[in-house]
Amino acid sequence: MDSSLTFKSGIKDVIPTVFGYIGVGLAMGIVANTSHLSVLAVLIMSLIVYAGSAQFIIISMLLAGSPVSAIVLSTFLINSRMILMSMSIAQYFKKDSLMQNIGLGFLLTDETFALSMNKLNLTHQRLKPTWLHAANVVAYLVWAAATVVGCLLGNLITDPNQFGLDFAVVGMFIGLLYLQIITDRSKPLTTQLLVVLFVAIAMYFLMRFFPGNIALLLATLLGCSFGMVVSPK
């Protein structure tokens, strides 16, 4: 990754994260297949909902015949962290048109958000719509394709995890977090490490009471507040 913000560099920069989408997407397609969802339903879901963990929950709740309202509420709760990420990244696109902003928001994911935050450290805190559109669109297409292929292969491969692909997404966040910590010069290293430590401990305590997705949201909110308190004035 370098300071270039062209369409081409957007495609190049997103490549490492593609493994994560493939791993999780295949797994999701296979789960959908075993839950008797058609390939068409999987494709439509990936194109319209486009959210990894939420899609797993939706499939399991559909299989259980849960009420539509409960599924929609769960989806909203799981994805509400998108509100925080969108707010954070939107400040770099204030000068771009509303349509550009809506387009960028439409396809933003955990991964392309994290990638953008890494990129900012190399570009003097600037981002361009072209670069993010490129990363977003590649991620979107790879995700849709991976879930469809997973659904088609569902009958052949019973355990996609044997290839370790389920770890791709964890590995990606390890890499993105590490790069974020070592390259973000806007905050002292100690402040960042304190926030990491605080959020990690908060996650452990919160998961005593809440499922991972809710704990994640609460820990992030607490972590940001903690960061404001401990950062040097």
Place this chain on the structure above:
Amino acid sequence: MSSYILVTILLCGLVTWLSRVVPFAVIKNMAIPHWLISFLSFVPVAIMTAIFVESLLTYHAGHWPGFNLPNIYASIPAILAGVLTKSLLAVVITGVVAMALMRLIGWA
């Protein structure tokens, strides 16, 4: 595809879309207060830590979380790869290979 599935997908898509897009429209049209910029500046490191730690824990309703040992073990070489190479791709590939090897020899 039944209408139950289709309606669910459409509504789930709508709430997700709103969560993604409304903040862009709001931030575009307002002066962001200083405290909010400061708060949001911690979102990247906080959310990435939370996502990572979530994958190392397992939720058991009403109990303390357990540890996802395979993910914890595979994280060690992945972190080392990060420190040594500073390359995202190297971290991902090292982690995946470590996990595949652990599954092969039956550790995970």
